[in-house]
Amino acid sequence: MALIELEDVRRDFTIRTRTGRLRREKRVVHAVDGLSFTVGAGECVGYIGPNGAGKSTTIKMLTGILVPTAGRLRVAGVEPARERVGLARRIGVVFGQRTTLWWDLPLRDSYELARRIYRIPPDRYRANLARCVELLDLGALLDTPVRQLSLGQRMRGDLAAALLHDPQVLYLDEPTIGLDVVSKARVREFLREVNRAEGTTVLLTTHDLTDIEQLCGRVMVIDHGRVVYDGSLDGLHTAGCSERTLVVDLAEPRPAITVPGARVVRVEGPRQWLAFPAEQSAAPLVAAVAERYPLVDLSVREPAIEDVIARMYAEVAIG
Amino acid sequence: MADTLTVRAAWALRSWWLMAGMWTRSTMAYRASFVLMLAASTTVTALDFVVLLLMFQHTEQLGGWSLGELGFLYGTSSFALGMANMLVGSVDALGERIRTGTLDTMLIRPAPALAQVCAERFSLRRVGRPVQAAAILAWSLTRVDVYWTADRVLLLAVLLVSGSVIFGAIFIGFATVQFWWGEAGEFQNSFTYGGATMLQYPPTVFAKELVAGTVFGLPIAFVNWLPALHILGKPDPLGLPVAFRFASPLAALLCVLAAGLAWRAGLRAYRGTGN
Numbered sequence: 001m002a003l004i005e006l007e008d009v010r011r012d013f014t015i016r017t018r019t020g021r022l023r024r025e026k027r028v029v030h031a032v033d034g035l036s037f038t039v040g041a042g043e044c045v046g047y048i049g050p051n052g053a054g055k056s057t058t059i060k061m062l063t064g065i066l067v068p069t070a071g072r073l074r075v076a077g078v079e080p081a082r083e084r085v086g087l088a089r090r091i092g093v094v095f096g097q098r099t100t101l102w103w104d105l106p107l108r109d110s111y112e113l114a115r116r117i118y119r120i121p122p123d124r125y126r127a128n129l130a131r132c133v134e135l136l137d138l139g140a141l142l143d144t145p146v147r148q149l150s151l152g153q154r155m156r157g158d159l160a161a162a163l164l165h166d167p168q169v170l171y172l173d174e175p176t177i178g179l180d181v182v183s184k185a186r187v188r189e190f191l192r193e194v195n196r197a198e199g200t201t202v203l204l205t206t207h208d209l210t211d212i213e214q215l216c217g218r219v220m221v222i223d224h225g226r227v228v229y230d231g232s233l234d235g236l237h238t239a240g241c242s243e244r245t246l247v248v249d250l251a252e253p254r255p256a257i258t259v260p261g262a263r264v265v266r267v268e269g270p271r272q273w274l275a276f277p278a279e280q281s282a283a284p285l286v287a288a289v290a291e292r293y294p295l296v297d298l299s300v301r302e303p304a305i306e307d308v309i310a311r312m313y314a315e316v317a318i319g
Numbered sequence: 320m321a322d323t324l325t326v327r328a329a330w331a332l333r334s335w336w337l338m339a340g341m342w343t344r345s346t347m348a349y350r351a352s353f354v355l356m357l358a359a360s361t362t363v364t365a366l367d368f369v370v371l372l373l374m375f376q377h378t379e380q381l382g383g384w385s386l387g388e389l390g391f392l393y394g395t396s397s398f399a400l401g402m403a404n405m406l407v408g409s410v411d412a413l414g415e416r417i418r419t420g421t422l423d424t425m426l427i428r429p430a431p432a433l434a435q436v437c438a439e440r441f442s443l444r445r446v447g448r449p450v451q452a453a454a455i456l457a458w459s460l461t462r463v464d465v466y467w468t469a470d471r472v473l474l475l476a477v478l479l480v481s482g483s484v485i486f487g488a489i490f491i492g493f494a495t496v497q498f499w500w501g502e503a504g505e506f507q508n509s510f511t512y513g514g515a516t517m518l519q520y521p522p523t524v525f526a527k528e529l530v531a532g533t534v535f536g537l538p539i540a541f542v543n544w545l546p547a548l549h550i551l552g553k554p555d556p557l558g559l560p561v562a563f564r565f566a567s568p569l570a571a572l573l574c575v576l577a578a579g580l581a582w583r584a585g586l587r588a589y590r591g592t593g594n
Contacts, residue, residue, distance in 0.1 A: 011591070013591075060423065063426075063427050064426070064427075065423055065426045065427065065590060066590055066591055067590050067591045069591065081590065084426065085429050085430075085431075086429070088427055088428060088429035089429045091427070093427050095420075095424070098420060098424065100424050102341055102345060103345070104344075104345040104346075104348040104349075105341065105344055105345055105348070109341065109344070113337060113338075113341055116337055117334065117337065117428055117429060117430050118429060119429075145348065
């Protein structure tokens with residue numbers, strides 16, 4: 001069953017710029033330009049693209065804040081812009097850089113307000129709060145004013161707030177931005193659990209490919225207001241010929257090493273950078289390096305989304 | 320939708336109440352600052368009336384109105400403005416809510432956006448002005464020479480409610496301009512604060528054209544001037560039909576309708592609904 005349906009959706013913005021003392025020029029920008037896709041119930045989809053590609057505009061249309069200029073849009077069977085308030089009870093939204101929690105009040109108070117505003121039945125509220133508190137480890141934080149929480153704690157608090165009313169769809173805008181590694185892992189684990197256990201449909205935007213790798217079976221790339229890729233993450237890597245980087249610290253400085261399946265792209269003292277195809281596992285490569293050279297330390301770096309997309313374009317242009 | 324107008328209005332009021340309650344508790348987190356701000360705002364508004372008192376050191380009457388009658392105008396006008404400012408005045412920061420994206424977070428809650436915008440940053444310290452105004456009104460009632468019939472008492476109560484509603488509608492109506500023109504916050508203040516200051520003086524001291532503008536243009540004359548003519552038994556400088564003196568609730572209703580339509584149009588423009 002399709003929970004989110006877009007058919008040739010377009011959204012224009014009129015930008016007025018002053019060109020003279022009194023003259024103003026009108027320019028129409030197509031933020032979203034013929035967008036079509038469907039998301040089934042229970043899917044977890046990564047929605048990525050460069051800044052200004054139309055991601056936020058899409059999310060704003062899906063929540064009913066913005067009205068599409070043209071096209072057909074349905075979420076959970078209703079037209080979001082027409083039934084914004086009714087739909088609000090069935091969706092959850094988290095903006096990574098903007099909290100909806102009450103800054104000067106204990107975390108618990110924000111949840112109490114949500115209970116009243118969303119008219120959550122008392123037993124559902126108790127059960128959901130208990131589950132979020134357990135999974136997100138919020139127990140010790142409930143009576144702490146939000147302004148005293150760390151960024152990671154606040155994000156966990158925001159996630160709980162967005163899920164207390166049992167939303168069918170959860171929109172996440174950069175849910176891991178600015179978080180440390182431990183907090184990121186915790187957020188991802190929680191989202192995976194919500195998606196798996198509750199069947200909540202998740203649509204998330206991110207600049208962190210690891211979010212997608214660990215959460216999303218499907219990734220959509222949007223650019224200039226259109227879907228330019230829709231499929232698995234591996235497929236995206238193939239399409240973009242993207243490369244991961246294995247950074248190795250050798251026991252001593254050496255000239256560029258030779259390992260099958262990888263090429264050295266940079267050498268700096270004992271440290272060397274090896275690029276290898278992103279869809280390949282790093283394990284055999286690590287084994288190969290360790291077998292030939294004395295190894296002190298290593299790490300694997302994921303390709304940046306911008307690079308993958310840029311390469312994908314290059315491929316399309318060449319191909 | 321089965322939601323009737325009353326159900327929706329009740330939900331809007333409840334949403335406002337819930338949000339205002341949260342803000343009240345938020346400000347109580349800084350109790351000392353709250354007390355200082357309340358004291359400061361009460362002192363500043365109290366000085367307002369001192370100006371009038373000083374003026375009456377030199378004259379017995381102003382435009383044919385005594386000091387007690389001026390106190391009545393001051394008290395009613397300031398009370399209406401103060402109540403409106405306390406209950407919906409935060410709407411004047413609409414442009415800022417749009418710029419910072421707070422309006423978007425309000426639009427994804429299942430509560431009316433207008434109620435949330437009005438309740439945003441609600442603070443009880445704004446109660447200073449209506450309390451001070453009520454005190455001066457009470458004092459003025461001991462000074463004016465009025466035979467208190469039931470209709471006069473009732474009209475006073477109606478005036479205070481209608482006046483607050485009229486100013487509230489003006490706050491909201493002019494704030495909606497910010498949907499199109501973000502920096503218009505000061506623009507509406509000239510109508511709310513400016514209008515309220517005007518209403519603190521007798522209509523007889525202003526040009527007739529200006530007074531007519533407050534009846535047929537932006538109808539602030541219905542806040543206190545027109546009903547005061549009946550309560551205090553003063554002649555009407557414009558010579559309007561007597562019915563105008565009792566028409567404040569009707570004027571308030573029209574203002575609410577106009578403000579509601581303006582808000583709707585503004586929100587539609589913001590969300591990009593085609594016309």
